[in-house]
């Protein structure tokens with residue numbers, strides 16, 4: 110990693126540690142928009158980190174999604190950053206402010222206008238634009254759709270992060286052909302969720318190690334019990350796998366085309382780890398981890414949400430499986446070794 | 449470095465060119481090897497194959513040329529290893545010598561030991577076994593009792609080593625035992641280079657649950673080892689043996705043991721008749737293949753990352769333990785989950801390769817989380833690395 114990149118990551122980590130206090134996380138959970146922290150992210154240049162060109166490759170910058178996940182950041186940093194990068198790939202300008210991403214399955218596009226519904230849009234009520242993808246006569250188009258005037262139906266994921274439906278009727282949009290296709294778009298969005306999960310798992314591990322060393326029962330820290338130690342070791346192994354998966358996803362955004370297969374692999378592996386990590390972390394924390402007051406739930410609820418978003422394991426594992434079967438017994442290993 | 453430090457693995461064009469060469473060599477050399485034999489992976493023994501591999505320069509790859517090595521990078525060596533294992537090549541003969549005995553000699557041995565032994569390993573003609581476990585010292589290696597008693601000009605060794613893989617084919621053993629009779633635990637232990645032809649050594653087979661003979665008990669009765677058989681400093685055995693274990697724990701052999709069964713599953717899915725292809729089980733079977741490929745690809749990345757740490761001179765004992773524990777868990781899970789899809793009775797002698805591979809793996813899987821450190825021991829190491837012990 111370059112010096113610039115590690116500097117940026119350190120800055121981001123420090124900034125997010127400062128901004129993501131428990132009070133703020135609760136405020137966001139109640140539906141509030143954290144305007145102050147958002148302004149700080151913009152000012153630090155983080156929202157455009159994937160659009161710095163040679164200076165900082167997108168495949169490195171996207172690791173900010175992991176750092177954001179590690180702090181359970183309740184803001185669309187990763188979405189905005191990735192949306193800007195996707196727009197640039199299609200030759201479109203990124204608008205100012207927060208941008209979200211959503212699939213365009215229920216959207217039609219005709220004469221520069223979009224009609225239909227964008228579903229489960231992350232932070233939909235708070236962003237000014239949503240980037241989406243639609244296929245028209247076999248050609249994928251990337252659209253940048255202003256949210257002003259759209260019909261809003263509020264929703265949320267398990268972590269109470271906004272996941273809203275936005276209905277539009279003949280809304281004018283900026284559009285351009287998108288070479289990576291619908292699959293590439295969905296994979297790119299899945300990549301930031303895989304990275305965010307990896308970050309959240311790394312933090313869950315840290316938090317749980319700390320707790321196991323602090324909490325005493327039967328006259329000693331619970332971390333001294335072998336059963337706890339072995340569960341911690343499993344948790345650490347799964348977190349390590351998730352981080353490896355996240356790195357695979359990040360690198361897949363550097364290539365000339367978006368690497369759908371490696372991202373599928375990353376989303377499947379991180380998604381599986383998420384459930385194990387969250388379950389063990391809660392077990393080791395006992396009742397305190399089950400309370401609003403303690404920080405763990407901000408991470409675990411996100412893990413349970415993010416593993417579903419932009420394709421759960423069932424979807425992506427079938428895609429990998431189909432490619433593996435198509436590769437056949439001779440081609441299976443070359444496929445694994447190509448990742 | 450913490451438990452989650454897994455740097456980006458190194459890669460190079462030279463390594464990828466080498467990969468193509470290895471694949472071509474394997475396609476020619478082991479074309480006839482049946483799937484259930486491939487499923488033996490690094491427990492498949494064929495001295496002739498090891499010699500052919502050495503002739504290609506693919507044994508002792510990273511060692512200095514003056515010891516018969518080829519001064520290739522650790523990355524290139526990794527590529528060769530994973531290609532051999534994924535193909536199910538019979539690598540057992542030279543595996544231990546190449547992986548750990550040679551490197552131990554390189555690091556701690558005398559010039560004479562190195563000059564004598566290393567070129568023969570590199571030629572694929574000299575095989576090693578590991579003399580660590582004893583009847584009362586398994587996971588608790590520091591409980592070894594076997595004693596090399598100091599005498600004029602050397603040592604006299606008595607005792608028994610157990611579970612010695614391929615001891616009956618090996619030329620040498622690296623013996624870990626006590627040299628100070630009054631010592632406790634880790635103290636007073638040493639390593640020796642033992643020529644297994646030395647008088648007083650007898651090797652008896654131990655048949656494993658599958659009915660095959662790969663491991664042994666090795667009895668030492670008044671075996672005289674001269675002073676120059678000691679490796680490194682007397683009393684330094686524990687430090688040496690633990691550094692050897694890091695080499696043993698993170699390679700591709702720790703997650704590819706069941707790969708052949710996934711190959712069989714893919715072959716079965718590809719060749720099934722149309723009528724079955726439409727069946728309800730289909731999406732599930734594809735999803736299972738996808739999930740297992742995802743696990744393998746991520747483990748491979750972590751394992752290559754540990755290889756990179758080793759190459760950079762770090763001591764990734766913690767990362768290696770994580771890779772081995774995750775890897776063994778996957779290797780053991782694969783036959784258990786794949787059998788649900790194949791719905792075949794595992795049969796050692798079956799003409800159906802999938803049934804034969806399944807049988808081979810069900811019978812070898814229990815060992816995956818025992819050999820090279822049990823699951824429980826690894827998890828203890830990881831917990832210590834996390835700061836819990």
Ligand SMILES: Cc1cc2nc3c(=O)[nH]c(=O)nc-3n(C[C@H](O)[C@H](O)[C@H](O)COP(=O)(O)OP(=O)(O)OC[C@H]3O[C@@H](n4cnc5c(N)ncnc54)[C@H](O)[C@@H]3O)c2cc1C
Nearest residue numbers: 578579580581586587611612613815818819820822824825
């Ligand atoms: C296929 C195979 C090949 C082998 N090849 C060799 C070889 O070539 N050379 C060689 O020296 N050895 C070899 N071994 C031996 C191997 O190193 C030992 O099996 C291993 O170290 C465990 O020792 P053990 O079998 O005596 O089990 P034990 O140590 O008796 O363990 C029995 C059970 O108790 C658990 N246990 C032990 N201590 C603890 C603890 N502190 N906390 C929690 N649980 C614990 C273990 O995890 C295990 O589940 C081989 C083993 C196998 C299976």
